[in-house]
Amino acid sequence: MINKVLLKLYNLHIVKSLTLLLLCVYLIPLIVGLTYDFIFSSAPVPDITSKYPNLAIAVLAACILAPLAETFVFQYLIYEILKNKLKKKILCLSVISGLIFGAVHCYSVSYVIFAASFGISFQLWYILSARRYCNTVAFLAIAG
Secondary structure, eight states: OHHHHHHHHHTSOHHHHHHHHHHHHHHHHHHHHHHHHHHHOOOOOOOGGGGOSSHHHHHHIIIIIHHHHHIIIIIIIHHHHHTTTTTTOHHHHHHHHHHHHHHHOOSSHHHHHHHHHHHHHHHHHHHHHHHHSOHHHHHHHHHO
16 A cells, blocks of 8 residues: 555656645644644744844754755665665655654654654655655755
């Protein structure tokens, strides 16, 4: 069942694939995070701009540098390290990557759930894009 779904995702045109990625990355974590917050009422997400007195530096760090660094570490490096050990276990590799990504973003429980959902989705699309196109296209699709 999972292999059939992954095969269909693999065969999608890149525009449809990225559209589906955006839906998965934003809707699933939003639903899960809001449900968790509604049930358990967790702490709010911290404001990163308070760490940076200059708004331009905050925008540069949050919108350009962080996505590039996170994509390199959590998608590219984890994929390269684990791809030989978990050859055909794409979902397993994606879950491991997503859980590590979520654990690093430990502002609150709901934020960890949000980030883990993002990480799983990003890693899954990274693997599928890297296999279909190349690592550069996959990297730019996720980081961009």
